[in-house]
Amino acid sequence: MSFQNVYTLRKVAENAAKSCEVCFKPSSSVLITAENKDFFYICPSHLKDKGFASPVIDKAAEEAKKKKEEEEKEKKLKEEVERVKREYEEKKKKKEKEKKDGKDEKDKDKEKKKDEKETDSKDDKDKDDKDDKDDKDDKDDKKDKAPNTDEPRVFALQKFVYQQRLEKRRQIEIAKRNRERMAAPGYFPSVPKGAP
Structure with a gap:
């Protein structure tokens, strides 16, 4: 009974950890085949060997991941463009309103200087807020991406290790068949009933 050499990494609870197949230390990482025909506990450090x-790289998954990242970047860019447009419209309306009020030129000059100082300070605050927000977004992105990119989830065992797994599986099947045969009533010979 053979199975494909494609194993998926799964995690179990720490209290359900069992000994690693290689070093016999408790491990909560399990490699399992797609058909659930074979599984074994393994330390994450052995997977790096x-x-x-x-690791088996799924090209379709990689492309989907890249596409998703590009869409997120485009979305952020559109939001930034909309924010800049709103700010520009607000400034434009403010200038039109000042023209309608018909203030003296001196007052306008004073207000322009004052506005420039305020806009500079607002721009500095906006930049600081934006930087803080970007830093938070970057941290959130890193947190979201960390589990997916740190370690691959699908592995192919080396030929020698895979052959060992197949042989172990065959031995389990043979032992199971032998137990069933021994439990059958006609397996052992009966005691002679006649005189010797």
Whole structure:
């Protein structure tokens, strides 16, 4: 009974950890086949060993991930453009309102200087707020991406290790068949009933 050499990494609760197949230390990481025919506990450090297993890269998943990241960037860019447009419209309305009020030129000059100082300070505050927001967004993005990018989820065992898993599975099947045969009533010979 064979199975494909494609194992998916799963995590179990810490209290359900069992010994690693290689080093026998408690591990909460499990490699399991798609059909659930074979599974074993393994330490995450062994998965990084190229002599044990190699990650399987799913190109479709990688492309979907890149596409999603590009869409998020475009969305942020559109939001930024909308924000800048609103600010520009507000400033434009403010200037038109000042023209309608018909203030003296001296008052206008004083207000312009004052507005420039205020806009500079507002721009500095906006930049600081924006930087803080970007930093928070970057941290959130890193938190979201960290579990997905730190370690791959699908592995292919090296040929030698895979052959060991197949052999172990065959031995389990043979032992199970032998137990069933031994439990059958006609397996052992009966005691002789006649005289010797």
